[in-house]
Amino acid sequence: MKLNYKIIFYFLGSLLLFNGGFMLLSALVSLICQDGVTLKLFFSGLIPIMVGSIVMLINKNHKKEMNKREGYIVVTFGWIVMALSGTLPYVLTHSIPGFTDAFFETMSGYTTTGASILHDIEAMPEGVLFWRSLTHWIGGMGIIVLAIAILPLLGIGGMQLFAAEAPGPSADxxxxxxxxxxxxxxxxxxxxxxxxxxxxxxxxxxxFDAINHALATLSTGGFSTKNASVAYWNHQPIIQYIIILFMFLAGTNFVLSYFAFKGRVQKVLQDEEFKLYCWFILIFTIIVSGIIYFRADLALSTIEHPMVWGKAESAIRHGLFQVLTIITTTGFVSADYTLWTHFLVVFFFGLMFLGGSAGSTSGGVKVVRHLIMIKNGFMEFKRSLHPNAVLPVRYNQRAVAGDIVFNVLAFFILYMLSFIIGALVFSMLGINFESAVGLSASSLGNVGPALGNFGPVTNYAALPGIGKWWCSFLMLLGRLELFTVFILMTPFFWRNR
Structure with a gap:
């Protein structure tokens, strides 16, 4: 079957219109704040709207049906088109003059990674900062999922796009x-x-700070309006507790939030992934907080004076904050955790591979995949003892189909191979081991802060140009959960059948 290119271009054109509309919203913020870049942001929005309108007009006579192949193309190239057009506010306002840096910042935004090349965030115009946060928010739930909600207006069904955007094991x-x-x-x-x-x-x-941090929190992105990130408000613990609450919610399956609002709380509490997610957070917070508390000479001294609210409270709050910000891949920073003993540096590096829940805005491997792999591992022991028994993996009291288990195992293998190759490429660029593995894990997991020279209190500006493009690719790969991007690299995908 030949690809329906007209519907692909028609949809990409509609994404440009959508992107341009949000840029105009940034221009409105710029006008209200009188930051001096209103006209430039206005033209930034006008350009993609005009190009998108022309593309849609040229391809308006398209077949309304979209198959899976076209869905994969639209999702992957849709993100690339959004990232390319999203550089306009940075380039036209000269906030980020170089295209490579502008593309890196934009891709980091849409993929909700939160890695930045900016040295002085507070010197940026308010309209540009708002656009920067908006890229997070748009990418958080998935630009494609939002487009599905408006596709009926275009006369197109969206099931294929949803499958490509959310290829995880859960289809609730x-x-x-x-x-x-x-x-x-x-x-x-x-x-x-x-x-x-x-x-x-x-x-x-x-x-202004509140809305920008809300946009970054719910998207699990991590872009802040302050150079010190959330550490700027270390003297106001209530602000950090609010962000902690919403990071936790953003890292849970949004379907569970829907059930909770409908009064079906029991369904939430019985969900195995949610329970494991909560246990992970609790256990890891106890470990980190305990080390911070008992090693105050190395930890609390890097945060704040512990007498602000008490030594124990400060240790628990910062332990919980840093565990959540890495598990949910938000990437906010309340302190430089690389100074919290070598054990915690390795510990947080391991958490970069965890991820939040499936159906959340978090990146990473996802808790449900870890759960299925753990259960399948135990089942393999039982199958060794009882080779003739039928022992399926069960999730939420239902048997998990064998193809889903294989999908999870294949995903994890591909994820680890991508991480290893990613780190090897960074090492080829002359980056030391600690920084290379940190960059690869952080970019692929959409975490943001890495290790070594690219830790939580530094940025990615020192990366060579090729390194920034490689980072951008890993961000996209991780955000679209590998298969959506890798399948486009196979020869059989492009064969007309």
Whole structure:
């Protein structure tokens, strides 16, 4: 079957329109803040809107059907098109003059990685900072899922796109119609963002800082409006507790939030992934907080004076904050954890491979995949003892199909191979071992802060140009969960059948 190129280009054109609309919103913020770049941001939005309109007009006479192959192409190239057009506000305002740096910052935004090349964030115009945070928010729930919600207006069905955007092992639907599912997820996402903005504002942030940090938290992105990130508010613990709460919610399956709002709390509490997610956070927080508390000479001294709210409270808060920000791949920073003993550096490096829940805005491998791999490992021991017994892996009291187990195992193998190759490429660019493995794990997991020369209190500006492009590729690869990108690299995908 030949590819329906017209529908592909038509959809990419609609994404440009969508992107341009958000750029115009940034121009409005710029006008309100009077930061001097309003006109440039306006033209930044106008260009993709004009190009998108022309592309849509040329390809308006397309077949309405979209198969899986076209879905994969639209998802992958949709992200690339969004990232390319998203560089315009940086380039036209001269906030980030180099295209490589602008593309890196934009891809980091859309993939909710949060890695940055900016040295002085606070010197940036407010309209540009708002656009930077918006790239997080758009990418958080998935630009493609949002587009599915409006596809009926274009006369196109969106099931194939949802499958390509969310290729994880769970296919729990809120509603039989995928467009209604997307709308419900976005309503929850938007509601959480509004709620966090209000809470942060009431807690003492300016409204501008509050909305930007809400956009970055719910998307598990991590871009801040301050050079010190959330450490800027170390003297206001209530702000950090609010961010902790919403990082936790952003790292859970948004479907569970829907069930909770519908009063089906029991379904949330019985979910195996959610329970393991909570146990991970609790156990890891106890470990980190204990080390911070008992090694105060190395840890608390790098955070704040422990007498602000008490030594124990400070240790627990910063331990919980850093565990959550890495597990959920948000990437906010409350302190330089690379100074918290060598054990904790290795510990946090390991957490970069964990990830949040499936159906969340987090990156990484995802808790449910770890759960299925652990259960399958135990089942292999039982199968060795009882070779003739039928022992399926069970998840939420239901047997998991064999092909899903194989999919999870294949994903993990590909993920680790991608990490190893990623680190090898960085080492070829002359980057030391600690920094290379940190960069690879952080980029692929969409975490943000890495290790070594690219730790939580530094940025990625020192990376060579090729390294930034490689980082951008790993970010995209991790955000689209490997298969969506890798399948486009296979010869049989492009054969007309």
């Amino acid at each position: 639907k809120l509603h039989p119609r995928i467009t209604d599912t997307a709308k419900r997820l976005w309503l929850i996402y938007f509601g959480y963002t509004v709620a966090e903005t209000l809470f942060l504002w009431l807690a003492g942030m300016t409204f």
